[in-house]
Amino acid sequence: MSHTITVTINGKLESAQVEPGxxxxxxxxxxxxxxxxxxxxxxxxxxxxxxxxxxxxDSCLFLAVWADGKAVRTIxxxxxxxxxxxxxxxxxxxxxxxxxxxxxxxxxTTTAFVEKHAGKPVSREDIRRGHAGNLCRCTGYTTIVxxxxxxxxx
Amino acid sequence: MFAVEKYHKxxxxxxxxRLLAADPFAVPIAGGTDILVxxxxxxxxxANLVDIHAMPELTPITLEPDGSLAVGAGATFxxxxxxxxxxRHSPVLAEGASWVAGPQIRNVGTVGGNIxxxxxxxxxxxxxxxxxxxxxxxxxxxxxxxxxxGFHTGPGKVARGHAEVLTRIIxxxxxxxxxxxxxxxxxxxxxxxxxTIGCAASILLENDRIQWxxxxxxxxxxxxxxxxxxxxxxxxxxxxxxxxxxxQAAVAADVSPRxxxxxxxxxxxxxxxxxxxRAIDKAAARSAQPGRSxx
Ligand SMILES: Cc1cc2nc3c(=O)[nH]c(=O)nc-3n(C[C@H](O)[C@H](O)[C@H](O)COP(=O)(O)OP(=O)(O)OC[C@H]3O[C@@H](n4cnc5c(N)ncnc54)[C@H](O)[C@@H]3O)c2cc1C
Ligand code: FES
Ligand code: FES
Numbered sequence: 260m261s262h263t264i265t266v267t268i269n270g271k272l273e274s275a276q277v278e279p280g281x282x283x284x285x286x287x288x289x290x291x292x293x294x295x296x297x298x299x300x301x302x303x304x305x306x307x308x309x310x311x312x313x314x315x316x317d318s319c320l321f322l323a324v325w326a327d328g329k330a331v332r333t334i335x336x337x338x339x340x341x342x343x344x345x346x347x348x349x350x351x352x353x354x355x356x357x358x359x360x361x362x363x364x365x366x367x368t369t370t371a372f373v374e375k376h377a378g379k380p381v382s383r384e385d386i387r388r389g390h391a392g393n394l395c396r397c398t399g400y401t402t403i404v405x406x407x408x409x410x411x412x413x
Numbered sequence: 414m415f416a417v418e419k420y421h422k423x424x425x426x427x428x429x430x431r432l433l434a435a436d437p438f439a440v441p442i443a444g445g446t447d448i449l450v451x452x453x454x455x456x457x458x459x460a461n462l463v464d465i466h467a468m469p470e471l472t473p474i475t476l477e478p479d480g481s482l483a484v485g486a487g488a489t490f491x492x493x494x495x496x497x498x499x500x501r502h503s504p505v506l507a508e509g510a511s512w513v514a515g516p517q518i519r520n521v522g523t524v525g526g527n528i529x530x531x532x533x534x535x536x537x538x539x540x541x542x543x544x545x546x547x548x549x550x551x552x553x554x555x556x557x558x559x560x561x562x563g564f565h566t567g568p569g570k571v572a573r574g575h576a577e578v579l580t581r582i583i584x585x586x587x588x589x590x591x592x593x594x595x596x597x598x599x600x601x602x603x604x605x606x607x608x609t610i611g612c613a614a615s616i617l618l619e620n621d622r623i624q625w626x627x628x629x630x631x632x633x634x635x636x637x638x639x640x641x642x643x644x645x646x647x648x649x650x651x652x653x654x655x656x657x658x659x660x661q662a663a664v665a666a667d668v669s670p671r672x673x674x675x676x677x678x679x680x681x682x683x684x685x686x687x688x689x690x691r692a693i694d695k696a697a698a699r700s701a702q703p704g705r706s707x708x
Contacts, residue, residue: 315516321445
């Protein structure tokens, strides 16, 4: 009952066989892309966030078949060689990473958030609401909000 | 792996209806934010899927010739929130949708799924109830249009035929004049939390008297409800403290809150009365805003 999907992952076009019950998260991890993390598995923690055609989704609650014909971005695609993406750099500078489990998901959420809000007035409250789908057990969030704020200023 | 047993991708509503009619156990899946969680929890009744995810036929948000707003059942919460038409015609629907979960869920979850899952905590339902929204359903015998009010028949139950697909949610034009609407969610956290009590109100004022009040709640009874007793208490009255108190007293006849781990029944009733007052207040304030006759 498997289906063939054609999906662009971090800029590279791939074709693969997936079962209809396979989540996008399991698909990505099976491709060796283990940067995307599973926390809750039911849409509550955001650790599994990836971008599908630029939109953040919880890949644990998203069927792999739905990615057919789409472009998926994961944390692996963000750095250019040894050069971090501006969002990753901002997380590093702001000290927004502790254990790091939430970080791949948060970086993807921030990446989409910054692209969407570039040049618009954004409050810290807006940043908090825009990141409400990502839980972090360690940082207390302030440093994360600082990191997002500094990205928006750049 | 989700325990999907059968899976068919539908390419049109007509095909989805045919696939559903052919399999007594099949269910439509749109955003999957309810169904995939249920499958993860081991509910086998969602194992046969007819996939209507992001079907182009189900996503448009349009203005009808009579001025009604038609929201495709497959529109995501984010599409509703960001729709200029929704903002202009019924911003209270965008307000209700913005209470749902977090961005990732709002990017995928649909208004149609929120209505059809029959959940008593659906955040898009109270605003649609006070706007007198109608539902358009397509089934094997064609299309029918019914009021949203009455569609919820019990906890987790709706009056959708097995092979019917909800295609559009239709919001009639707002009345001209001093009209305003508001939607409030009471939950323990500001985000990513299921509603303890949800409330929406719409109000039409004329010469400072209440022409009509429409009030609706989620999680206040076994289904989302409108409040005929509270609405009657406001009819024709001035918008003042005595009227609000009368509405707050009357609303007890419209609801039957229950005790759960989230909140005991008497606390829920307290919140219901408080939210009624706040929602009316907010709706009335919006109705008075110059240059903003629809809210
Ligand atoms: C972490 C998390 C947080 C959440 N928080 C909230 C919240 O705060 N507020 C809230 O209201 N909800 C919340 N939800 C629930 C869920 O996101 C919503 O109910 C959403 O609207 C469901 O839509 P969907 O398209 O994902 O539905 P699906 O899971 O695809 O379907 C839900 C039901 O509707 C049926 N269905 C879907 N579309 C149609 C159609 N067009 N015609 C006929 N039947 C259809 C399906 O068969 C199924 O029975 C949350 C869910 C998660 C996972
Ligand atoms: S693992 Fe997907 S949201 Fe928690
Ligand atoms: S850094 Fe540990 S969960 Fe966020």
